[in-house]
Amino acid sequence: MKIYKQITLEMIQKDIRYLELLSHSFPTIASASTEIINLEAIMNLPKGTEHFLADLHGEYEAFQHVLRNASGAIKRKVNEIFGNTLRESEKKEICTLIYYPEQKLQLVKDVETDIVDWYVITLNQLVKICQNVSSKYTRSKVRKALPEEFSYIIQELLHESSMEPNKQAYINVIISTIIDTHRADDFIVAMCNLIQQLTIDSLHILGDIFDRGPGPHIIMDTLCNYHNFDIQWGNHDILWMGAASGNDCSIANVLRLAMRYGNLSALEDGYGINLLPLATFAMETYADDPCKCFTPKIDKAVSPYNDKTIRLIAQMHKAISIIQFKLEAEIIRRRPEFEMEDRLLLHHIDFERKVITLDGQEYALRDGLFPTIDPADPYKLTDEERDIVQKLHHSFTGSEKLRKHMKCLFRYGCMYNVCNSNLLFHASMPLNEDGSLKEVDILGKKYKGKALLSRVGELIRTAYFAENDNEEKAFALDYVWYLWCGKNSPAFDKSKMATFERYFLTDKETHKEVKGFYYTLRDREDICDMIMDEFGVEGEHRHIINGHVPVKAVKGEKPIKANGKLMVIDGGFSKAYQPETGIAGYTLVYHSRGFQLVQHEPFTSTQKAIEEGLDIKSTTQIVEMSSKRMMVKDTDKGRELSIQINDLKKLLVAYRTGTIKEKSL
Template sequence: MKPYNQITAEIIQEDMRYLELLSHSFPTIAAASTEIINLEAILNLPKGTEHFLADLHGEYEAFQHVLRNASGAIKRKVNEIFGNTLREAEKKELCTLIYYPEQKLQLVKETENELEDWYVITLNQLVKVCQNVSSKYTRSKVRKALPEEFSYIIQELLHESSMDPNKQAYINVIISTIIDTHRADDFIVALCNLIQRLTIDTLHILGDIFDRGPGPHIIMDTLCDYHNFDIQWGNHDILWMGAASGNDCSIANVLRLAMRYGNLSVLEDGYGINLLPLATFAMETYANDPCTLFGPRIDEATNTDNQKTIRLIAQMHKAISIIQFKLEAGIIRRRPEFEMEGRMLLHRIDFDKHTVRIDGKEYPLRDTFFPTVDPKDPYRLSAEEQDIVQKLHNSFVGSEKLRKHMKCLFRYGCMYNVCNSNLLFHASMPLNADGTLKEIEILGKKYKGQSLLKRVGQLIRTAYFDENDSPEKAFALDYMWYLWCGKDSPAFDKDKMATFERYFVSDKETHVETKGYYYQLRDREDICDMILDEFGVEGEHRHIINGHVPVKAVKGEKPIKANGKLMVIDGGFSKAYQPETGIAGYTLVYHSRGFQLVQHEPFTSTQRAIEEGLDIKSTTQIVEMSAKRMMVKDTDKGKELEVQIEDLKKLLAGYRTGLIKEKAD
């Protein structure tokens, strides 16, 4: 940064047009000076805490709890503040109150005999926690986070020291007045929400919000109202984005996955998708078919559906699966460059022998009832199927709630992000066998590495936003489906998605989906360094952070790879993965002193968390700690602020030399 006394008239003249514009925001010497002082002060605050989550897969209760407890950061703060002055049970009660203030207050009021004393003690405790979590922010930033109705009172409490006897009396009067005016409940809720908000400065979601779990729409509602976050799109997110764009193959896949996991409520209640035409068709077409291979994967302990409903879901599941295979053939034929002919298997069925030929080998079929498949033209949709596809298309494209969530995904999302020396992307970076970046051809041009992810991001936006019926728009719509399951998709990167085989063929050799070279080579530090260089990621401690592939902790697999250069934080939020992984997910916390990886046990329920104070059992592993505390000036935001300070110093010099005139108030 250039010292103030080295800013010459020539330097000011070079930037005169910009400085004149800047002078409208800071019209006087006093205004510019004040802003410089403010920004310099911000640079010397500790960096805000970043929270990384991946592969949420609709598990909204676990997601919301991890968000509320900041992966254990709030519990850690409470332990630091109160140490041995509170019993463990009291600290647990305080943490539960901070996580779920409205619900916990209701329980306390039902059981607490000395409610006024409890209010006094609790409010004092919450003020201490709030003072601690707000200490790394400017007063201005804290003020913007405050609820309007309590803004003044909270500011007074946060910035007064209880060590001064006079100030303690002042604080006591404020607290007693809050109680006397019957505002204690509202004030406690406001403080708890503020603590949650200030504990995490930035939230990074590394993809796969949708599918499998029961509440992706609830997660999206939470995110749309969150104060500061970004999303790196995963293949399941892109699938839903394709469905919202009107890609019928994506719509069919979304429906199939919802049936597979018994999550019809996500479609019907969450997004208002009309499933009646599909249900009617399925009941009639598969009335005499047990559809045993298509029963939903549901938790018997918590499932409330009766056998009739489960059978209907199985029928709908089979109906949409066959429709999906037919629709996908249309794109595969239309786009030979996708090289996915091997995914067209309906015409390889021998309907007399009840077998299917895959990669030159014949396999017996587990299910041989295909009433809607014409052996002479197996990929032709029947009239009823065409009608269903059109109605589902209209339902997805016309869903207001889905449109709102897509707007949020596009506004805050992208294929990758570089933030504070960390490269974030969901799944993969296509590589060759020798570890070099793989060139992928898209519409006649080749892309690799960063240029590939940028081009993919452009196509996703084209598919959703472009209203012209251009060739690029048509290609982009088809490519949305390819990103879900194509072998060179950076969001997938496997040789195939063996959907048909898993349903219809018993031989598990046909189920194998071979991962791309990235998954084989990402343990190597030199490969990670090459990728980081490709994206221009700098810094002494730089990392790639991924999700997508569950870490099999139960088999001893580690989430930290490549000598600490790569962190994989999909440990299995989805309940469907937990038997395979042995845990319920990893999250990552990056605060001013370094990285902490948090391994979570399965979450029981929100109700037990509130009633019993049953937090997620988590194990914290220190990944990387810094000897020197990281300040705002060491971050990307700090670099931006330094540029702003440099410009303000030029403006100040312009005012003082008379090259720029101060403006009247």
Template sequence: MNTIDERYLNLLSNTFPTIADAAGEIINLEAILNLPKGTEHFLADIHGEHEAFIHILKNASGNIKRKVSEIFGNSIRESEKKELCTLIYYPEQKLELIKAVERDIDDWYHITIHQLVKVCREVSSKYTRSKVRKSLPEEFSYIIEELLHERTDDQDKAAYVAVIVDTIISTGRADDFIIAICNVIHRLAIDQLHILGDIYDRGPGAHIIMDTLRQYHSWDIQWGNHDMLWMGAAAGNDACIANVLRLSLRYANLATLEEGYGINLVPLATFALDTYGDDPCTEFMPKLLKGATMDEKTQMLTGKMHKAISVIQFKLEAEIFHRHPEWQMEDRCLLENIDFDAKTCTIEGVAYPMLSCSFPTIDPNHPSQLTKEERILVERLHHSFRISEKLRKHIRTILSHGCMYNICNKNLLFHASIPLNADGTLKEVEILGEKRSGKNLMEYIGQLVRAAFQNDTPADLKQYAKDYFLYLWCGKDSPLFDKSKMATFERYFLKDKTIFKEEKGYYFQLRNSEEVCDRILDAFGIEGANRHIINGHVPVHVLKGENPIKAGGRLMVIDGGFSEAYHSETGIAGYTLVYHSRGFQLVQHEPFTCTEDAISRGTDIKSTTQIVEMSAHRMLVADTDKGAELRSQINDLKQLLYAYRHGIIKEKRG
């Protein structure tokens, strides 16, 4: 045994001081290896749709409903199953409705508590008692544990169980107990949640989603381009701040900015009215989503604010593009290509007519230069983003739970793409003079993003890292974008729609090839037959017959359009992927009505489940990454046992 091994085993002996302790832990870990693997839940491109997101978390993409159906079969009516599911999803709110109409509430409590215990017993069956115990609320831990492990069909214990339930009711704790056990069911229905990027933009509740995730038991995130935009804004990149504001105004979604993060938009409103008061800003009227209303005066103000920040955005982006000519993005400084007399903009040698040429803040001789008033406004907006404590807290959470990619149980997770060449080989992308590709590229970008938030980062590197957020948002070789251009300017100002086209990178053109997907998986060191790539970013056009399962099952694209802005385009309201001990199930969701309907009428998200891949045998913890980790721990403990038994290390008896 070498010195390093002995030092490590001495440290391990502090946790397991005797032969009995070490042997007991080996027995425990060996047993865990033979439990069914926990259920993993994959979601992508949530885009601020907090009500649908929270409901899908609560119903575990239909997993809880499926469990209820399996447990109760034909023993209770479908309407009763629906009521029970709604109670599990929204216990506090549903209890209030039930108590208002139920004539014999004690009888209802008896029936319901026994039903909930059955459901909780089922979802906890794949975990150790220790893990279940850790998930129980302290005030009901002992009671729930007793009920989970005692059955009413055991004649010796039937009276014991009955008295526990009777006492819960007679002491007035039934409501609290029901709420507690429903929350335990939520906790145990999903073992690990994977978010494949884009929590932010479009929908109204990104901040609510982040608050929910901060309380969630186990999750990770692979950063998306919209998340990166907000991270850049929080880091102080003014072009990212302008983009965040523009997108929020475009979709008339100011709740996350104002209510969520306390961003002061009064200076922008004042500037917009002063500068664009006589401009109808027709091209900048907000896109109102279904059911949204806005009076004409507010629409006009929003349009003016939208145009004001868009012009500022194009100027701020030009500053950064000129600062980094190596990015080869100076062709996107389109304000500099406008002929104000002819009212045209020249792109790739062609002069395109403009829809509008009203730019009171643009000096034709210095088109990308901010006016004094614009610079003051940018400084005030910058300050507002930088002092938002809640925004900082949420960005810290995204940093601590995420990165550019993740590998979990032979699945490679990332938001959008891995840059490729035309022949499907990994493309080398140059950053700070060094070329990187594949795994090395993704890891370096992750380090660069974190460098923007570190106090000890050298000033020049920190400035580059802050600037690079913009490249990650819209750069041609960004793994989060991977398109020829972001045609924002063209869509606002040019008549010819042919110039709007954004050519997707080679990853999107080649991702249906098994050979290409295998090459990517090989590059990330993922081996074995049942390996997959899972990502989102580009909505799957179900209406046009597009299949989310690509490359013979190697690749799964789970962006089905959570955001209402995509529903007409995709024909559905998102995909979620469930990976349990028997295999993969892809769940296709219809649009969610609202939480109020779900509670009062028991409406659930209508979902269609597609079996993607089923395992020949039920997968155990031993078949997972966690299993490999546990086997390593078992090996270490066996070495410790050897050291104890051969006198190399002495037992630490009390």
């Protein structure tokens, strides 16, 4: 027996304690053998399809639609299955139904004259689609994905062939009974949701869920209930994590960005943040100030705000910006090791002449009204400002919804991930000019590469979870803010965040934020190989996948760099960046035959998608195709299963040699 030749009694004795534990789950030779057969079969199925998305920035409608249509994969499958047997309009209808079953059903019932006939046709079509998308999974995995109330019925429909005359009658009876018992609507919804779930096996979010767009809280609600996903934290996510941890600088930045893009609903409606104290203070303090430099970046044609509200947001925007500069000064002075003294700018202002001197050069200020700044002590918060900070602090740290979403971010998130020969991180890997890994000092100890990202992740968790208010937590809270805007932050990696200059100075030279060396050196294959070696990324076809920096596709920039070893997939989900990128986001799709990059055009609206069947227009390009189909055995999951199979084989040997006795069932 081959099994005995591979496994010796010495190996059994070495692992005897573990094998004894394993025997409780598989108490007999039969049960252990059955599990080996099952795992070996799984190993030889095609790998599941992975989807990679980055920089969602609160654009929940586009994000949800991309999930629902699986970045165009469902539409392609419908075309493959039905070909010329359905008209284009009919295929569009079935796709829209799969994406938005509840809403589409209501529209259909309003216009359909023979609803029973429509049910019969539609249910048969959905069964065919579901059979197709479930074909690469085991029955066990599909069964676990099924809604409990329809589990048995769906299993029967998926695993019976309508090509056999006897079975067709059986299927027809099941479908007619579903309709007769008035469960057709619920069953259709369940089938559509199952198709969506099975089309995307796993989802990777490469950071920046928050800020700019109107619904980061809606995206988080979607993710918290998603079947299989992970997140690599981006600088905007870390900013919100810092705010939820109680870092006042992070809170001020979160509020400032919300005012800048006019997204108050995410704060007030999404997380229950009380903005009334800030609004009252801003109205009184800046009553005679036009606050033109702080007018929110919104499209008035579609904005829900009238002119009076827009003016109030501008006042609040200025108020929280000045508070932010003061709060940041407290950390910069407290943490000289951050080397951010160049961000202390208020004391360089000549308040009478309304100019500022930077690097020996004088610049006129676009806005010189600073009623809350004392020229003798410009970084001191007024009593009113300090009171507002305390109230906002309480509001952020007390938000139940925010707490729920942060726990989700921590549970499923990290600074980096290595998955199936792909290294995922949001922004940067700090490098020296010569391409070597840059050492970053944290509390007197040097970190670089993998160790740096791991240490950063520990500090973010310490800031949120540590219960004792000790020096370690105090430092971690400050460092979470540094990760947002510090030059050695792997989530930022620029010379400065020129927030003050962008608001107050017209000279665009002062707005420049010089990127770290990673952003230029990452185009080189040898640099990418060095970084992947550092993280232990193996495989013939291995890659780094990033977001963070929008790819200017409109100017001809390509998302695939370093001869295919690096993929940058920030294509501009955020509407604020779409004029710069010329597109509206990317999805990187990794299926059993290789990589495809899906480039999305701007999404109109969920309403039009439902009523008119307007799908996101997407263009697919092949990035990398394998000569042979990739199976589960070729993945990280396959390596785990191989270990499990080997352990079970040891257990079989232990049973057959009498080292461990079979247990009675």
